[in-house]
Amino acid sequence: MTKPLGVILAGGQATRMGGGDKGLLQIGGQSLLSHVIDRLSPQVSGLALNANGDPERFAELGLPVLPDTIEGFAGPLAGVLAGLDWAAEQGADSIVTAAADTPFFPRDLVTRLTQAAEGQVHPLVLAITPRSGDEALKSGGGKRVNRHPTFGLWPVALRDDLRAALMDGLRKVVLWTDKHEGREALFSADPFDPFFNVNTPEELDRARTLLEQA
């Protein structure tokens, strides 16, 4: 398989942060988005940003900005679809997505997702991490892993199926990936979950602390 294209998902409304663009918040003198770009760009053959509204606010990043084509903030799958349509125009056969609010994701994300897809007709893989004992207990159902639906490898070949599912009202990522027998790639959560994401002002403080300790 050729190296996939990368798409950074920044199309949400950041309600828990009070609105605006979470990706433009600063940690360690750099925006969350630029941390994500630094991690993802060496792993992919090209990069775009999925975001809604005025693209000018991201101009200095120098990336193509892809708005959702499904209306009404349909969730991250709408961003995946925008990325797949862009990849089809570029003649690529797959994309890897990363969320703009997740500054510490693994530097071998793409390698590991791609390895997990070996033998699949349409490569479709989500990242997962083990839950800590406490988290597993609190989850009621005793789930042992966290699935990270914004970190995945997605096939261009399934973009029309995804479009139809979204038009039908599907929103939950794993419902769609399970339907297509998506696989999972397990990443370590030691010393902390690398897919830790920033949703609230408290989590922004935690990200700053983690960065200082790194």
Ligand SMILES: Nc1nc2c(ncn2[C@@H]2O[C@H](COP(=O)(O)OP(=O)(O)OP(=O)(O)O)[C@@H](O)[C@H]2O)c(=O)[nH]1
């Ligand atoms: N393209 C697109 N991406 C979305 C949408 N909603 C969420 N996302 C992305 O999905 C990822 C996870 O989003 P959440 O943290 O659940 O949602 P959020 O809108 O960022 O924040 P909250 O409003 O506080 O839930 C982030 O990368 C978001 O940018 C959407 O409607 N369209």
